[in-house]
Amino acid sequence: MHAWNRRRTLAVTLGLTGALALTACGADGPASSPTATGSAPADPVVVTLVSHDSFSLSEADTAALAEQGIEVEHVKIGDGGTLVNQLVLTKDAPLGDVVYGIDNTFASRAVDAGVFEPYTSPSLPEGAQGALIGDALTPVDQGDVCINVDDAWFAEQGLEAPTTLDQLADEDYRDLLVVTNPATSTPGLGFLLATIGAYGEDGYLAYWQSLVDNGLKVVDSWEDAYYTDFTQGEGTRPLVLSYGSSPAYTLADDGSSTTSAMLGTCFRQVEYAGILQGQDAGEAAQLVIEHLLSDEFQRALPENVYMYPVADVPLPEPFEQHAALAPDPITLDPATITANRDDWIQAWSDAVLG
Incomplete structure (x- = not known):
């Protein structure tokens, strides 16, 4: 079984980062935001990231966000279709703060249902502008x-x-x-x-x-x-x-x-990130999306989720030689x-x- 199987075996779940039950977030009220300089506040802001089963945060991701005063809890909810269905069903009691992994075959359903707050990352590369869906989702990867x-x-x-x-x-x-x-x-x-x-x-x-x-x-x-x-x-x-x-x-x-x-x-498939309506993480939710567009995260995408970055970053040699878009x-x-x-x-x- 080659490494590609990790990306698409929906029944296999890679290790959770901060696993937790699927309960609505926000019970403790709004949290403070990280400082603009990126230094960690005394109490980190907890951001719940919801995704499909085929994505896991790396230790490098966790560390980079911790430097900005953000502690990420990660919830996985099936494949892309199941993820959208659950987000729509729970939009009045959101399962988290940020979602990553909705693709263009299902994204409009969630947008039309009012699942997301308006936010498009200012860091989005110019070449990815054509993949935008309204003003609530940021393209992160493609394949x-x-x-x-x-x-x-x-x-x-x-x-x-x-x-x-x-x-x-x-x-x-x-x-x-x-x-x-x-x-x-x-x-x-x-x-x-x-x-x-x-x-x-x-x-x-x-x-x-x-x-x-x-x-x-x-x-x-x-x-x-x-x-x-x-x-x-x-x-x-x-x-x-x-x-x-x-x-x-x-x-x-x-x-x-x-x-x-x-x-x-x-x-062509495009996967998106967005901020869930009713979340309590404030600016920290935006910073998580900015991290997903960082050069560090984008460079790791081909070997992490076997998709292509939206940013102009180097690809692994096998991708360059044998897996052109x-x-x-x-x-x-x-x-x-x-x-x-x-x-x-x-x-x-x-x-x-x-």
């Missing part, structure tokens, strides 16, 4: 959901690998593709959205039917697809739905990657996703699963 290719398998077979969505339905690639269910899998949802972005609402189901006719396999989880069905694991299918960064973790002894991402199939990813407006997501998933389920 691509893409079809991955077992290049070694195709080389052994003497078969040219596909490079486009259309080619996946060609007879040459019959019974070679495995994807995940958008109703049960975050990458599955991302790929469904990619096909809607590429073929439109009038054409995406016909495209999926062409994949089904060509021997498509659908499984419930990324782990099943990658480790059971993909030829780089134990399976027989050399085309798998995964991430643009996955090839950075399939390295041969000479440092080359045995896989690649089909960059023309990629859907797609130059022209498929995107959809977050508000459009929120308005149609459930209907799209149901229509897909009826057409593909029957």
Whole structure:
């Protein structure tokens, strides 16, 4: 099992930093804010950070925030969809002060429900301005959901690998593709959205039917697809739905990657941080978001959550060489996703699963 599995195994929870029960914060009233100079006050301000299961604060993060007089308690709440659902259900008694890890497939639902206070970090890099959703969420990281290719398998077979969505339905690639269910899998949802972005609402189901006719396999989880069905694991299918960064973790002894991402199939995901409405941490909540945009935190993102930073910081060498972001990813407006997501998933389920 390569290191990538840590990012997407939703059932595996990395160590908590300051674990606590899921109870509403703020029972003790407003806390004092850290000093503007960053020196720690006598009593640190406690900030509860809520995130999805796949993120953990490092010791370096905890120490850097402590220097600003902030003690972070970290609560994890399932995957990105579960996180948003819980935040909406508890908006009148928030589970914390700051949230990190809501992505663009679910963000508008939380914004429209009034979950967040208005705040956008003044430290946000110019290149990330286009990812803003209103005035309540700050982009922190980004990544691509893409079809991955077992290049070694195709080389052994003497078969040219596909490079486009259309080619996946060609007879040459019959019974070679495995994807995940958008109703049960975050990458599955991302790929469904990619096909809607590429073929439109009038054409995406016909495209999926062409994949089904060509021997498509659908499984419930990324782990099943990658480790059971993909030829780089134990399976027989050399085309798998995964991430643009996955090839950075399939390295041969000479440092080359045995896989690649089909960059023309990629859907761009962006993860956000925001301040929860009704929180009591004051300025300290803003300082936590500023830390998430710091060079130190941004440099660690690829090896911590296997996503790409929004800041212009150096990437680990395997990312630089084998895991470039797609130059022209498929995107959809977050508000459009929120308005149609459930209907799209149901229509897909009826057409593909029957």
